Amino acid sequence: MTSLFWFRQDLRLSDNPGLTEAAKAGDVIPVYILEDEDAGPDKMGAASRVFLHHALDSLNKSLGGKLVFLNGPAEICLTQLISATGAQAIYWNRCYEPWRIKRDTELKSSLTAGGIAVQSFQANLLWEPMQIKKGDGTPYKVFTPFYRRGCLTADAPRLPLPVPSLSIPETSNHGVKLESLNLRPKHKWGQDIMSGWDVSERGAQNALYEFCANGIDDYQDGRNFPAKRAVSRLSPHLHFGTISPHQAWHEAGSNRPEDDKNLDIFRSELGWREFSHSLLFFNPALKQNNLNKKFDSFPWHTDDARLLAWQTGQTGYPIVDAGMRELYATGYMHNRVRMIVGSFLVKNLLLDWRYGEAWFWDCLFDADHANNSASWQWIAGCGADAAPYFRVFNPVTQGEKFDKQGDYTRRFVPELAKLPDKYLYAPWTAPKDVLDAANLTLGKTYPHPIVDVKDSRIAALEAFATLPKAS
Numbered sequence: 001m002t003s004l005f006w007f008r009q010d011l012r013l014s015d016n017p018g019l020t021e022a023a024k025a026g027d028v029i030p031v032y033i034l035e036d037e038d039a040g041p042d043k044m045g046a047a048s049r050v051f052l053h054h055a056l057d058s059l060n061k062s063l064g065g066k067l068v069f070l071n072g073p074a075e076i077c078l079t080q081l082i083s084a085t086g087a088q089a090i091y092w093n094r095c096y097e098p099w100r101i102k103r104d105t106e107l108k109s110s111l112t113a114g115g116i117a118v119q120s121f122q123a124n125l126l127w128e129p130m131q132i133k134k135g136d137g138t139p140y141k142v143f144t145p146f147y148r149r150g151c152l153t154a155d156a157p158r159l160p161l162p163v164p165s166l167s168i169p170e171t172s173n174h175g176v177k178l179e180s181l182n183l184r185p186k187h188k189w190g191q192d193i194m195s196g197w198d199v200s201e202r203g204a205q206n207a208l209y210e211f212c213a214n215g216i217d218d219y220q221d222g223r224n225f226p227a228k229r230a231v232s233r234l235s236p237h238l239h240f241g242t243i244s245p246h247q248a249w250h251e252a253g254s255n256r257p258e259d260d261k262n263l264d265i266f267r268s269e270l271g272w273r274e275f276s277h278s279l280l281f282f283n284p285a286l287k288q289n290n291l292n293k294k295f296d297s298f299p300w301h302t303d304d305a306r307l308l309a310w311q312t313g314q315t316g317y318p319i320v321d322a323g324m325r326e327l328y329a330t331g332y333m334h335n336r337v338r339m340i341v342g343s344f345l346v347k348n349l350l351l352d353w354r355y356g357e358a359w360f361w362d363c364l365f366d367a368d369h370a371n372n373s374a375s376w377q378w379i380a381g382c383g384a385d386a387a388p389y390f391r392v393f394n395p396v397t398q399g400e401k402f403d404k405q406g407d408y409t410r411r412f413v414p415e416l417a418k419l420p421d422k423y424l425y426a427p428w429t430a431p432k433d434v435l436d437a438a439n440l441t442l443g444k445t446y447p448h449p450i451v452d453v454k455d456s457r458i459a460a461l462e463a464f465a466t467l468p469k470a471s
């Protein structure tokens, strides 16, 4: 018996339930399809594609160079591959983007009707969205009961599976070369952005082990400070599946008591990932529509110049600029800073959260339909269990509190390197001699602030006050 195993967001050999089952059934032909046509407007952004290129390259090496690469609508690609190889079955792990759920459902029935056995598995989430519901059968809208009452009282996440032993027939007649998928841009950005990342299954596991050895003990507090390495940086690996959430869950818990506070908080962050997927599952238009409908009449501004200043890290607010430049340069941004830059966009600039979602989608390695949409709605105040609208992050005090010594900010905004800590987050308050000594000319070497934080906060609250009272 020959089966196809269709890799999607599970680019690993270990803890891969679909691959493990396919291997038990006989020969396995591994395939990856670039699904831009099926994804339509939800196709991957530029940074995700670079990460994907490296993840696929590494996976292909682990499979002895036998991973079949295809490009096009999945139904056509799979039907052709099935007829070329004589495969009788296909296995995959489930994904949860609305377009994939619809497409997979249709594909499953057409393949089954054509005599091909189709089996799908749970691999990428700890609990599937359809599994976690309130007692009355409706979905949770608030995180804490979703996680504590829903997830933690359901079956515990299974233990990770070992790497299966695979028999892969010759596949060189099929598919295209990885390079021809054109996932990597030729220009320098595509190379520079990779520095510091080991995009492979082994690299993901090493990141997890490193975090469990040196990061997790300080997670509760340290996770707020972007200069510290107290977070796992596993998000792109979890998105593309170079590591499974089950392995992260169990590895974090090995050698530490179940009631350890750091462990509890780390696992609850994995729980937020589950919550976002639940929100997306029950609200397929999460990327487009405000969950809280009263925000539909929000008086957003339109200002391309301000949007560009935000995207390029030229707002004149150092912690915001550091975050936006980190994003562009590294494909990642620390969570605390994501919240600061997000609040700045939607509240101080009054620009629609969907602009932020779209920019992150293009620039993040971990760009994830569920996490990105849910997080942006949370920041904007229109999401589930969202930050109250009146909580506007002050970029000056946030910088002073969470990057006091300025290590993170100075790394990404080097023109401020010599500015004393006292003025780092409000350079416009520095006397001229201090600016001169720091080689800083506001408006030339670093921008003046594009808005006043106090005035723009008041404007945001006034805009909010125009919304209908009932939610």
Ligand SMILES: Cc1cc2nc3c(=O)[nH]c(=O)nc-3n(C[C@H](O)[C@H](O)[C@H](O)COP(=O)(O)OP(=O)(O)OC[C@H]3O[C@@H](n4cnc5c(N)ncnc54)[C@H](O)[C@@H]3O)c2cc1C
Residues within 6 Å of the ligand: 223, 231, 232, 233, 234, 235, 236, 238, 239, 269, 270, 271, 272, 273, 274, 276, 333, 334, 335, 336, 338, 339, 342, 360, 364, 366, 367, 368, 369, 371, 372, 373, 375, 376, 379
């Ligand atoms: C505006 C905004 C947009 C975001 N967009 C994304 C996105 O596209 N993709 C993405 O994976 N995360 C997104 N997040 C959530 C969070 O910022 C990242 O998951 C986290 O910073 C990744 O770093 P880490 O792996 O070191 O996290 P850790 O602190 O080590 O957390 C471990 C894992 O838990 C999950 N997680 C942590 N925080 C959250 C959260 N708030 N929501 C959902 N899952 C979480 C991630 O999978 C993460 O890898 C966004 C947050 C904000 C505020």
